[in-house]
Each structure stands twice: as structure tokens, then as C-alpha cells.
Amino acid sequence: MIRVLLPQPLRTLARVEGEVELEVEGAVTRDSVLDALERAYPALCGTIRDHQTRERRAFVRFFACEQDLSHEPADAPLPEAVADGREPFLVVGAIAGGRA
Amino acid sequence: MGRVRVLVGTRKGAFVLTSDSSRENWEVSGPHFAGWEVYHMKGSPSDPDRVYASQTSGWFGQIIQRSDDGGKTWFQPGTPPGEPTTTPEGMPKGESNKFVYDTSEETGAPLTTHQFYDGKPVPWEFKRVWHLEPSLDDPDTVYAGVEDAALFRSTDGGRTWHELSGLRGHGTGSQWQPGAGGMCLHTIILDPSDRGRIYVAISAAGAFRTDDGGKTWKPINRGLHSQYIPDPTAEVGHCVHHVAMHPARPEVLFMQKHWDVMRSDNGGENWREVSGDLPTDFGFVIDVHAHEPETIYVVPIKSDAEHYPPDGKLRVYRSRTGGNEWEALTNGLPQENCYVNVLRDAMSVDTLDPCGVYFGTTGGQVYASRDGGDSWHPIVRDLPAVLSVEAQALP
Numbered sequence: 001m002i003r004v005l006l007p008q009p010l011r012t013l014a015r016v017e018g019e020v021e022l023e024v025e026g027a028v029t030r031d032s033v034l035d036a037l038e039r040a041y042p043a044l045c046g047t048i049r050d051h052q053t054r055e056r057r058a059f060v061r062f063f064a065c066e067q068d069l070s071h072e073p074a075d076a077p078l079p080e081a082v083a084d085g086r087e088p089f090l091v092v093g094a095i096a097g098g099r100a
Numbered sequence: 101m102g103r104v105r106v107l108v109g110t111r112k113g114a115f116v117l118t119s120d121s122s123r124e125n126w127e128v129s130g131p132h133f134a135g136w137e138v139y140h141m142k143g144s145p146s147d148p149d150r151v152y153a154s155q156t157s158g159w160f161g162q163i164i165q166r167s168d169d170g171g172k173t174w175f176q177p178g179t180p181p182g183e184p185t186t187t188p189e190g191m192p193k194g195e196s197n198k199f200v201y202d203t204s205e206e207t208g209a210p211l212t213t214h215q216f217y218d219g220k221p222v223p224w225e226f227k228r229v230w231h232l233e234p235s236l237d238d239p240d241t242v243y244a245g246v247e248d249a250a251l252f253r254s255t256d257g258g259r260t261w262h263e264l265s266g267l268r269g270h271g272t273g274s275q276w277q278p279g280a281g282g283m284c285l286h287t288i289i290l291d292p293s294d295r296g297r298i299y300v301a302i303s304a305a306g307a308f309r310t311d312d313g314g315k316t317w318k319p320i321n322r323g324l325h326s327q328y329i330p331d332p333t334a335e336v337g338h339c340v341h342h343v344a345m346h347p348a349r350p351e352v353l354f355m356q357k358h359w360d361v362m363r364s365d366n367g368g369e370n371w372r373e374v375s376g377d378l379p380t381d382f383g384f385v386i387d388v389h390a391h392e393p394e395t396i397y398v399v400p401i402k403s404d405a406e407h408y409p410p411d412g413k414l415r416v417y418r419s420r421t422g423g424n425e426w427e428a429l430t431n432g433l434p435q436e437n438c439y440v441n442v443l444r445d446a447m448s449v450d451t452l453d454p455c456g457v458y459f460g461t462t463g464g465q466v467y468a469s470r471d472g473g474d475s476w477h478p479i480v481r482d483l484p485a486v487l488s489v490e491a492q493a494l495p
Contacts, residue, residue, distance in 0.1 A: 007159075008135075009135055009136065009157065009159070009160055010160060012134075012135075013160075013163065042179065043163075043176055043179065045197065045198070046161050046162065046197045046198060047157075047160035047161050047163075047197075048160070050161075051197070051198045051199075051200065052200050057159065057160065057161060059158055059159040059160075060159060060160070093159040093160070094159070
């Protein structure tokens with residue numbers, strides 16, 4: 001079971017509280033986790049990755065195990081602690097300066 | 101005894117204000133979509149309880165929301181409340197947030213480049229929906245004006261969106277450039293007398309018109325003069341801030357440009373300046389009285405850098421002569437120390453008699469007039485910065 005922690009705006013959008021738990025088949029990578037997340041919560045399509053390019057949106061970051069994984073390849077394996085459910089995969093809105 | 105509903109989009113959520121036809125006491129519902137920018141909300145003329153909303157975020161992108169009960173409850177089209185969000189095969193149902201430029205050979209236009217602020221060519225990239233314009237007679241048909249500038253249409257109640265690519269691809273797109281707020285298509289006007297005719301306006305490209313329902317388009321900027329482009333009378337490149345039309349006089353258009361208030365009497369073929377005696381001809385909003393097609397409203401704003409009312413006095417200016425001769429409307433509006441802005445989609449009129457006029461400010465006030473502008477009062481005054489205001493008269 002993969003644990004994913006979403007930022008508050010996306011929890012509201014997906015109508016969930018706390019962490020999301022997902023079953024991921026095969027290799028546990030950023031994309032396979034996000035694919036499972038979007039299948040379970042279609043309202044999140046396009047909010048973390050661009051609809052068309054599937055690239056990470058510019059103000060979204062990915063953390064896990066106290067590491068910044070935002071710039072890791074999308075198909076790279078996530079840390080073992082994420083894959084076995086000991087640690088959550090964090091989707092984080094970047095601190096962008098509080099423009100509004 | 102009718103009612104009035106005012107839909108208010110702000111930097112941090114949406115609010116729905118309602119009153120009976122006296123328009124004296126207002127109920128405030130919200131924030132809906134708290135924390136998100138709501139660029140625009142608008143109800144369908146043929147089904148006023150069908151309301152579309154553009155919920156957007158620099159972090160998380162574009163969400164389209166729909167209400168079928170006048171803003172009490174909301175859902176993403178294709179995913180009604182309480183229904184599974186996936187198909188039996190497990191595939192996402194919601195495509196309603198997907199705005200993809202049409203580059204197909206059959207119907208699309210190549211995704212070439214437009215200009216960046218400094219003239220450098222950059223590719224089109226979808227950012228957000230600025231304006232939603234429901235069809236005049238079909239609640240399931242709605243148009244979306246987006247940044248980077250393009251026009252999309254949904255014919256299934258907002259579930260799926262398709263670009264009317266003849267606009268972006270008609271030939272001048274490579275010369276379009278962003279205004280300060282981005283390269284946005286912010287105005288969509290449907291001609292009630294000719295279903296094939298649509299007007300749109302883009303910052304900073306200008307105004308455009310189709311006469312065949314969106315297949316082919318042409319720029320309609322003859323008569324505009326803009327000092328900030330190399331050729332001030334160029335076919336495109338003008339920073340049009342907003343355009344308004346009275347439905348009984350669809351050939352007559354009024355425009356607030358980045359400097360200059362303009363008027364066209366022939367569907368945009370030619371424009372002439374009607375700024376007249378305004379204290380400044382810069383501003384964002386412009387609207388037309390619901391029952392008097394020659395009565396128009398603007399809110400002059402000091403520019404280029406300040407973007408607040410001249411002399412710290414919030415004044416709506418009204419012309420009863422279709423421009424040139426203007427009177428300041430100040431009764432009930434702050435006349436000292438007022439430094440708010442009124443953004444391009446933040447003024448609206450209702451169709452009651454006398455006509456109601458509404459506008460919202462970046463200071464979070466929504467002002468209303470129950471008498472065509474003679475007097476004003478704040479119907480709510482401490483919202484987040486207001487991005488858009490739309491009034492609906494209800495049965």
C-alpha cells in the first residue's frame with residue numbers, strides 16, 4: 001500500500017482527508033503512483049501533471065524520506081520506504097511567495 | 101416579485117450574493133472553492149440556475165465547476181455529486197479540466213508561436229480560463245476564453261472542450277503579445293440577432309469577429325490607436341481591456357482600451373474614440389445600461405503604473421449619449437483615500453427596472469446601484485480582491 005499526502009487544496013478537490021492509500025501494481029515510481037492516484041481521484045487529473053505532456057506542473061514538488069524528488073526521472077524507483085508503505089509520498093505546493 | 105443573484109469571483113474563492121428585487125438586503129454565500137482564484141462565473145440565460153465557474157491556481161491548474169442549483173452545490177461536469185468518479189472500467193470520467201489546443205490536420209491550426217512581452221516568439225501554452233460565456237439558448241453549450249489566448253467551446257455542459265482554432269490560426273496569431281495580466285481572451289459576446297456572429301477580445305491583440313459560428317475570424321481593430329506598438333494603427337497588437345454590447349443594438353459596441361474609450365456602430369468594422377471629458381481614458385470595465393442602449397458606464401483608473409482611481413476618489417462615469425459626454429457618479433462611493441482597482445470583468449448590470457449596476461474592487465468591496473448609477477452602496481465589503489462580477493435577474 002502506497003501512502004500519498006496531498007496539499008490541502010487538492011485534498012479538498014478530491015474530497016479526502018488525511019493521507020490517501022493506493023495500490024500500485026509493478027514498479028513503484030513517481031508516474032505509477034500518480035497514475036494510480038488519478039485513476040482513484042479523476043478530479044486530480046491535470047492538477048499535478050500537465051494534462052497533455054504529463055510533466056510535473058511548475059509549482060508542484062515531490063518529497064519523500066526527507067529528500068526532494070521533484071527533479072528525479074518520472075520512471076525512477078521511489079525509495080523503498082515509500083514502496084513498502086513506511087513513509088508517505090508527499091505532493092507539495094511550492095512556497096511561491098504568497099502573491100495573492 | 102423577482103430576485104437578483106450576483107456571482108462574485110475573487111482571488112481566494114467564489115461568493116454568491118442574493119436579494120429580492122428591492123435589492124436592499126443581501127445574503128452572502130461562500131467562499132466556494134476557498135483558496136483558489138475564481139476568474140469568472142456566469143449563469144446560462146436559458147437556465148439561470150445553471151452556473152459555470154472557472155476555478156484556477158498557479159499551483160494546480162484549471163478546474164471547471166458547474167452548479168445546477170444556482171450556486172448552492174457544485175461539481176466538475178461529468179462527475180455529479182455522489183456518483184463514482186471513474187467508469188466501470190476504472191477510467192477517469194472527468195475531462196472537464198482539459199483544454200488542449202487543436203492541432204489536428206482536419207480541424208486544427210498549427211501550434212506556432214505568439215510574442216512574449218519583449219517580442220520574442222514563444223509557443224502557445226494553456227494557463228487558465230478567464231471568461232465563461234454560456235450560450236443564449238442552450239444551457240449545455242458554453243464558450244471559454246483562455247490564456248494563452250484561444251476560444252474553446254463545450255456542447256455537453258462543460259464535460260469536454262474543443263478549441264475553435266480558426267481564431268488562433270487565422271493568420272495574425274504570431275503578432276499577438278501578452279498584456280500585463282497575460283495573453284488572455286477575456287471577452288466573449290454572442291450576438292442575439294445572428295447566432296453565427298461572435299465577438300471576442302484579447303489582451304494584447306485586439307478585437308476579433310466571426311460570422312460563421314467560429315470557423316473563420318477576422319481582426320476588427322480599424323480606428324484603434326495604440327502608442328505602445330511600433331505601428332500605432334496596426335491590424336493587431338492593441339490591448340483591449342473589455343467590450344460591451346446592448347442586446348437590442350448588436351451592431352453597436354463599446355470598448356475600454358488600455359487608454360481610450362471607443363465605440364463602433366457597425367459591428368467593429370470601424371471604431372471612433374468617445375473618451376470625451378473623462379478624467380483619464382484608461383480603465384478596465386465598461387458596461388451598458390439594461391434598458392438604455394446609449395447609457396454606458398466606465399471606471400476611470402490612473403495609469404500606467406498606479407492602477408487606482410485618480411485623486412483617491414472612486415467614481416463611476418456615466419454617459420447617456422453613447423460616449424463623449426460623461427458625468428461622475430459619486431453618491432455612496434468613497435471620495436478620499438481610495439486606491440483600489442476595478443478589473444475588466446468586475447462590472448455587470450441586472451435587467452430589473454430601474455436597472456441595477458454592480459462592480460467589485462481589488463479591495464474586496466462589491467458596490468451596487470439600484471437606480472442606474474445615481475447612488476451606490478456596498479453590498480459586501482471585505483471579500484478577497486474581486487476578479488469578476490455577474491448579475492442575474494431571476495423570476
